[in-house]
Amino acid sequence: MPTFEPQDPDFEMRVRASFTRQKVMETIGASLTRVAPGEVEIELPFRDDLTQHHGYLHAGIVTSIVDTACGLAAMTLMPADASVLTIEYKANFVSPATGKRMIARGRVTKPGRTITVCAGDVVALSGGKEKLVATMLATMMAVRERPDLPA
Amino acid sequence: MPTFEPQDPDFEMRVRASFTRQKVMETIGASLTRVAPGEVEIELPFRDDLTQHHGYLHAGIVTSIVDTACGLAAMTLMPADASVLTIEYKANFVSPATGKRMIARGRVTKPGRTITVCAGDVVALSGGKEKLVATMLATMMAVRERPDLPA
Amino acid sequence: MPTFEPQDPDFEMRVRASFTRQKVMETIGASLTRVAPGEVEIELPFRDDLTQHHGYLHAGIVTSIVDTACGLAAMTLMPADASVLTIEYKANFVSPATGKRMIARGRVTKPGRTITVCAGDVVALSGGKEKLVATMLATMMAVRERPDLPA
Amino acid sequence: MPTFEPQDPDFEMRVRASFTRQKVMETIGASLTRVAPGEVEIELPFRDDLTQHHGYLHAGIVTSIVDTACGLAAMTLMPADASVLTIEYKANFVSPATGKRMIARGRVTKPGRTITVCAGDVVALSGGKEKLVATMLATMMAVRERPDLPA
Numbered sequence: 363m364p365t366f367e368p369q370d371p372d373f374e375m376r377v378r379a380s381f382t383r384q385k386v387m388e389t390i391g392a393s394l395t396r397v398a399p400g401e402v403e404i405e406l407p408f409r410d411d412l413t414q415h416h417g418y419l420h421a422g423i424v425t426s427i428v429d430t431a432c433g434l435a436a437m438t439l440m441p442a443d444a445s446v447l448t449i450e451y452k453a454n455f456v457s458p459a460t461g462k463r464m465i466a467r468g469r470v471t472k473p474g475r476t477i478t479v480c481a482g483d484v485v486a487l488s489g490g491k492e493k494l495v496a497t498m499l500a501t502m503m504a505v506r507e508r509p510d511l512p513a
Numbered sequence: 514m515p516t517f518e519p520q521d522p523d524f525e526m527r528v529r530a531s532f533t534r535q536k537v538m539e540t541i542g543a544s545l546t547r548v549a550p551g552e553v554e555i556e557l558p559f560r561d562d563l564t565q566h567h568g569y570l571h572a573g574i575v576t577s578i579v580d581t582a583c584g585l586a587a588m589t590l591m592p593a594d595a596s597v598l599t600i601e602y603k604a605n606f607v608s609p610a611t612g613k614r615m616i617a618r619g620r621v622t623k624p625g626r627t628i629t630v631c632a633g634d635v636v637a638l639s640g641g642k643e644k645l646v647a648t649m650l651a652t653m654m655a656v657r658e659r660p661d662l663p664a
Numbered sequence: 665m666p667t668f669e670p671q672d673p674d675f676e677m678r679v680r681a682s683f684t685r686q687k688v689m690e691t692i693g694a695s696l697t698r699v700a701p702g703e704v705e706i707e708l709p710f711r712d713d714l715t716q717h718h719g720y721l722h723a724g725i726v727t728s729i730v731d732t733a734c735g736l737a738a739m740t741l742m743p744a745d746a747s748v749l750t751i752e753y754k755a756n757f758v759s760p761a762t763g764k765r766m767i768a769r770g771r772v773t774k775p776g777r778t779i780t781v782c783a784g785d786v787v788a789l790s791g792g793k794e795k796l797v798a799t800m801l802a803t804m805m806a807v808r809e810r811p812d813l814p815a
Numbered sequence: 816m817p818t819f820e821p822q823d824p825d826f827e828m829r830v831r832a833s834f835t836r837q838k839v840m841e842t843i844g845a846s847l848t849r850v851a852p853g854e855v856e857i858e859l860p861f862r863d864d865l866t867q868h869h870g871y872l873h874a875g876i877v878t879s880i881v882d883t884a885c886g887l888a889a890m891t892l893m894p895a896d897a898s899v900l901t902i903e904y905k906a907n908f909v910s911p912a913t914g915k916r917m918i919a920r921g922r923v924t925k926p927g928r929t930i931t932v933c934a935g936d937v938v939a940l941s942g943g944k945e946k947l948v949a950t951m952l953a954t955m956m957a958v959r960e961r962p963d964l965p966a
Contacts, residue, residue: 383566386574414581415534415661421599422580423537426573430565448572449779450803452603452754452905452952454932456925471950472909476778477751477805479907479950497924497932499905499952501752501803503779510566600930601954603754603801603905605781607774622799623758627929628902628956630756630799648773648781650754650801652903652954654930685868688876716883717836717963723901724879725839731875732867750874754905812868 366400366470370442377402377434380445383511384430392427394434400470402434407463419459421496424466424484428453428498431468432480436502439473444504449477451500459495461486468500478502517551517621521593528553528585531596534662535581543578545585551621553585558614570610572647575617575635579604579649582619583631587653590624595655600628602651610646612637619651629653668702668772672744679704679736682747685813686732694729696736702772704736709765721761723798726768726786730755730800733770734782738804741775746806751779753802761797763788770802780804819853819923823895830855830887833898836964837883845880847887853923855887860916872912874949877919877937881906881951884921885933889955892926897957902930904953912948914939921953931955 370376374397381387381394387404390412396403404427406419414420429448437446468482482498521527525548532538532545538555541563547554555578557570565571580599588597619633633649672678676699683689683696689706692714698705706729708721716722731750739748770784784800823829827850834840834847840857843865849856857880859872867873882901890899921935935951 380566384564384571385561386563386565386571389562410536411540412537413535414537415531415596416598416659417662420535420537420577420581421602422573422577425576425580426571429573429576430571445566447567448606450603450605450752450781450801451572452601454601454924454952454954455599456927456932471907472947474909479752479909481950494925497934497952499752499907499950501907508567511568601903601932601952605773605801605803607776607781622756623796625758630758630903632799645774648783648801650756650799650903652756682868686866686873687863688865688867688873691864712838713842714839715837716839717833717898718900718961719964722837722839722879722883723904724875724882727878727882728873728875731878732873747868749869750908752905752907753874754903756903757901810869813870 366439366473368399368438373438377437380437380510381434386426387430390423397438399438400435402431402468404431404466405463408461421455424459424496425453427464427466428468428482428484428496431466432482432498432500433502435468435470435480436478439470440504444506445508445510447503447505449501449503451498453496453498455496457493457495459486461488463487476504517590517624519550519590524589528588531588531661532585537577538581541574550589551586553582553619555582555617556614559612572606575610575647576604578615578617579619579633579635579647582617583633583649583651584653586619586621586631587629590621591655595657596659596661598654598656600652600654602649604647604649606647608644608646610637612639614638627655668741668775670701670740675740679739682739682812683736688728689732692725701740702737704733704770706733706768707765710763723757726761726798727755729766729768730770730784730786730798733768734784734800734802735804737770737772737782738780741772742806746808747810747812749805749807751803751805753800755798755800757798759795759797761788763790765789778806819892819926821852821891826891830890833890833963834887839879840883843876852891853888855884855921857884857919858916861914874908877912877949878906880917880919881921881935881937881949884919885935885951885953886955888921888923888933889931892923893957897959898961898963900956900958902954902956904951906949906951908949910946910948912939914941916940917948929957
């Protein structure tokens with residue numbers, strides 16, 4: 363895996379502040395558990411009120427945490443004045459999103475001035491073991507003219 | 514656009530029941546506003562606690578409603594004993610998800626015994642005008658061995 | 665469907681020249697059959713030397729023509745000095761690519777200064793009837809610093 | 816990375832025969848360079864008659880080799896009587912497909928009785944160094960009723 367050099371030494375602070383501004387993350391109970399250059403991890407405890415018709419976490423909720431993990435992974439490598447927008451993503455759902463909690467991991471595949479491509483995975487944690495739930499490929503865009511909301 | 518003939522005359526009742534079992538839909542405040550052969554519509558009023566860092570609805574929430582609209586559109590054409598699972602989807606986000614409310618429309622592109630391909634759109638409604646927010650292409654699977662949860 | 669106003673009145677000439685520079689199009693025998701604002705059509709007669717293991721046209725060949733149709737559809741709406749690059753695409757394959765010839769249709773879903781989102785379809789033509797073979801969602805980028813090859 | 820146990824001890828012979836039946840692979844000059852359980856590698860020397868308008872290999876050609884690599888990677892884990900079909904894929908193009916030759920690597924992310932999810936990469940080789948050109952996420956289906964063409 364490539365190693366990346368952040369442009370902004372305060373990238374972690376900036377990424378944590380952006381996560382906090384994502385109100386939906388608090389609403390669903392997600393927390394930011396790791397920020398490194400080109401990599402971000404988000405955890406989500408299972409919650410019955412976020413499920414679909416089989417009692418698993420809804421694909422859209424699984425997608426929410428891995429999209430945010432990918433977007434923030436891209437943001438770790440962006441300049442201090444850039445904000446990040448999701449242009450598009452694709453996700454495959456390979457096992458039921460069930461278990462004690464989910465961990466979403468986003469990482470940068472290819473950084474760029476405008477476009478950053480990221481890959482992400484979501485695993486379900488149960489009894490100390492990880493099982494792959496979903497895998498994502500995402501295209502993120504650095505935007506200058508559209509800053510994050512004021513805190 | 515093609516017209517479709519449902520295999521199960523009670524498809525609407527079945528689809529409405531499946532929507533009700535998706536607890537996350539109630540949690541985010543979505544409602545099922547239209548069910549027709551091969552087409553389903555879901556509405557979601559804007560809510561501040563579902564937003565991302567710019568104050569728009571989070572991409573994952575936008576995805577949740579259009580994924581459910583696509584999955585249920587596929588289900589309208591499935592036999593009475595089949596349940597539906599999302600295998601994968603891709604979504605492009607083309608405008609900020611802001612406005613009074615979102616309408617997600619899912620429709621079947623190609624039905625199949627095992628695999629059904631669907632397309633979906635999300636529009637934002639403001640002042641009586643629609644603006645495209647997101648567009649999706651999704652692959653749905655009919656499953657027999659995994660019924661919906663008991664009501 | 666939205667109607668689009670090209671920025672460059674000579675868009676058709678520019679798009680036709682770009683198609684001609686795509687040597688692979690000649691190699692596989694594809695021709696450009698329609699250019700309109702936001703819409704492009706490409707035809708490909710079936711050829712046995714382009715097939716996969718079941719004797720259908722290979723998914724990558726089907727993708728080639730609809731990718732070019734989408735890219736050129738995006739290009740119809742770009743300024744005169746812009747070239748187009750495919751950032752990413754997704755395609756679903758819904759029927760075997762067999763028949764006398766394929767028609768790929770690309771159209772702009774959402775134009776933009778940097779990013780243009782397109783949708784495309786490929787149909788197989790046999791006995792005067794069309795059958796959907798593949799459907800695509802693509803993200804195109806306008807590039808200024810990387811012009812087309814000299815003719 | 817997970818290790819996989821093939822169901823069919825003759826998987827390599829079966830995969831090599833299927834590659835040979837893909838006439839397009841010969842047409843573009845691709846060769847099968849590695850077959851292992853859940854992993855397949857295909858090489859393609861650069862050829863000027865496969866290029867797009869900037870003189871790079873066309874995205875559809877890049878996609879062809881990584882689609883075949885992913886499909887055959889899935890096939891290594893399928894039973895002896897199964898053939899493989901591409902349901903859908905998504906690819907991101909991250910650098911120009913230029914250089915002496917391309918190597919496409921497909922690997923199984925999640926095998927399944929009906930559906931197998933694969934990931935693939937294409938790298939360009941120049942001066943002994945690899946550069947990532949494209950990355951793919953693909954959904955493959957095992958089909959029993961549609962055998963490969965007779966040799």
